[in-house]
Amino acid sequence: MTGSVTVIGLGPGAEDLRTPQATAALAEASDIVGYETYVARVPPRDGQTRHITDNREELARARHALTLAAEGRQVAVVSSGDAGVFAMASAVFEAIEHGDTAWRALEVRVLPGISAMFAAAARLGAPLGHDFCAISLSDNLKPWETVLARLRAAAGAGFVIALYNPISRARPWQLGAAFDELRKILPPATCVAMANAVSLPQERVEIVSLAEADPARADMRTLVLIGSAATRRVARADGGTWLYSPRSAPA
Amino acid sequence: MTGSVTVIGLGPGAEDLRTPQATAALAEASDIVGYETYVARVPPRDGQTRHITDNREELARARHALTLAAEGRQVAVVSSGDAGVFAMASAVFEAIEHGDTAWRALEVRVLPGISAMFAAAARLGAPLGHDFCAISLSDNLKPWETVLARLRAAAGAGFVIALYNPISRARPWQLGAAFDELRKILPPATCVAMANAVSLPQERVEIVSLAEADPARADMRTLVLIGSAATRRVARADGGTWLYSPRSAPA
Numbered sequence: 445m446t447g448s449v450t451v452i453g454l455g456p457g458a459e460d461l462r463t464p465q466a467t468a469a470l471a472e473a474s475d476i477v478g479y480e481t482y483v484a485r486v487p488p489r490d491g492q493t494r495h496i497t498d499n500r501e502e503l504a505r506a507r508h509a510l511t512l513a514a515e516g517r518q519v520a521v522v523s524s525g526d527a528g529v530f531a532m533a534s535a536v537f538e539a540i541e542h543g544d545t546a547w548r549a550l551e552v553r554v555l556p557g558i559s560a561m562f563a564a565a566a567r568l569g570a571p572l573g574h575d576f577c578a579i580s581l582s583d584n585l586k587p588w589e590t591v592l593a594r595l596r597a598a599a600g601a602g603f604v605i606a607l608y609n610p611i612s613r614a615r616p617w618q619l620g621a622a623f624d625e626l627r628k629i630l631p632p633a634t635c636v637a638m639a640n641a642v643s644l645p646q647e648r649v650e651i652v653s654l655a656e657a658d659p660a661r662a663d664m665r666t667l668v669l670i671g672s673a674a675t676r677r678v679a680r681a682d683g684g685t686w687l688y689s690p691r692s693a694p695a
Numbered sequence: 696m697t698g699s700v701t702v703i704g705l706g707p708g709a710e711d712l713r714t715p716q717a718t719a720a721l722a723e724a725s726d727i728v729g730y731e732t733y734v735a736r737v738p739p740r741d742g743q744t745r746h747i748t749d750n751r752e753e754l755a756r757a758r759h760a761l762t763l764a765a766e767g768r769q770v771a772v773v774s775s776g777d778a779g780v781f782a783m784a785s786a787v788f789e790a791i792e793h794g795d796t797a798w799r800a801l802e803v804r805v806l807p808g809i810s811a812m813f814a815a816a817a818r819l820g821a822p823l824g825h826d827f828c829a830i831s832l833s834d835n836l837k838p839w840e841t842v843l844a845r846l847r848a849a850a851g852a853g854f855v856i857a858l859y860n861p862i863s864r865a866r867p868w869q870l871g872a873a874f875d876e877l878r879k880i881l882p883p884a885t886c887v888a889m890a891n892a893v894s895l896p897q898e899r900v901e902i903v904s905l906a907e908a909d910p911a912r913a914d915m916r917t918l919v920l921i922g923s924a925a926t927r928r929v930a931r932a933d934g935g936t937w938l939y940s941p942r943s944a945p946a
Binding site: 453455458459460461462463464465468502526527528529530533534535536537538540541548549552554555556557558559562563565566567569570571572573574575576577578579580585586587590593594596597598600601602603676678679680681682686688689690691692693695 | 704706709710711712713714715716719753777778779780781784785786787788789791792799800803805806807808809810813814816817818820821822823824825826827828829830831836837838841844845847848849851852853854927929930931932933937939940941942943944946
């Protein structure tokens with residue numbers, strides 16, 4: 445039997461946000477490869493081998509998965525959210541491009557998932573209701589100047605911005621620097637939302653203004669959404685707030 | 696019983712890409728509101744009323760859903776893909792903001808779905824593997840100059856670009872004009888993918904270069920992905936091609 449690699453987006457956390465396609469693929473796999481937290485979300489199954497690897501070693505993990513598949517295994521590589529969004533899918537194809545030519549004959553599939561940005565947006569209302577972008581704040585793999593240039597371009601052109609990987613112990617200042625850069629372009633009242641663990645019991649979602657946005661409220665798993673100047677707050681009768689970006693833009 | 700509006704993203708088309716959360720919410724609804732094509736994707740159910748409305752009247756449809764909910768109905772508003780991405784969620788909150796104050800006391804939920812861009816990306820490989828954006832090419836609700844400015848900003852800053860609503864009978868020239876604008880900024884070899892009906896039997900996915908991209912190959916339901924200069928093609932052993940955007944950017 446030919447080996448395969450299936451890169452699977454598990455969604456934001458709740459089981460009912462994992463697609464039936466992903467659930468079926470997990471059940472068919474002989475091997476599950478991924479970071480500990482994500483592998484822990486896969487229901488255990490007799491005869492299935494679990495390979496837990498460090499989160500920072502994405503390329504090594506991708507090569508490991510491809511090596512197993514080349515031995516004839518049916519390998520599931522699991523990511524949180526959508527596997528194609530700052531997750532494992534890109535690492536798998538990078539490994540293939542620069543790796544063993546035989547890997548190009550493997551069956552490689554990517555299964556989409558509910559991304560963190562869309563899960564957070566749904567919980568908030570419709571903040572991604574007009575043109576938007578997603579930027580990883582990690583400068584491990586790209587120069588910080590590139591991050592800043594993209595923030596400036598996106599804010600200046602009126603995109604809503606979703607920030608992934610906003611902060612970590614090894615990268616403590618980047619989110620604050622990003623807020624500072626955005627404050628040069630966007631009005632102080634611009635809406636900023638920080639969302640953690642959306643769909644899970646420990647979910648925490650906050651809406652603040654750009655002027656008062658505090659990087660210390662975020663951690664490495666926080667999804668940070670920066671509204672455009674057009675993004676609106678709507679007061680709910682129960683005292684809560686919906687956030688949405690209108691479909692229309694003024695001339 | 697208090698009425699409710701649940702805005703539901705049905706995903707790109709295949710049933711196994713609709714979340715269990717969405718499926719459960721559809722089963723609980725007393726009324727289904729949406730464009731004909733999307734309502735047709737909801738399994739019929741005894742005692743459930745279906746309200747089919749014209750696709751162009753999003754705000755009127757939102758008001759209709761809210762009016763039904765204010766009468767105590769449990770209303771499901773259905774969209775393709777993710778309901779928050781160029782779909783019904785934003786229209787619902789716009790209707791609430793400018794409508795009857797009583798609507799602010801309704802239970803309003805948005806349930807995320809697999810968006811067209813992530814479904815298409817997964818089928819192609821990992822073209823959204825680094826920073827990316829989504830732009831609607833429709834100039835019904837925003838000036839065309841705003842669309843052009845966003846295309847320039849995104850291409851100039853190195854984002855991968857997903858284009859929604861690329862072309863229609865009423866808007867026949869916008870996609871060609873967008874390609875022309877992008878050709879001023881991006882190399883001729885930049886990868887362009889056009890994806891239709893991803894996950895359905897009639898699925899059609901093509902990869903071309905920006906130089907040869909032909910707007911006539913798209914229709915109103917095509918998801919067009921424009922790579923960045925860093926986006927790579929990887930040849931598969933079977934003659935096919937994977938598309939991916941590397942996680943890293945050069946200094």
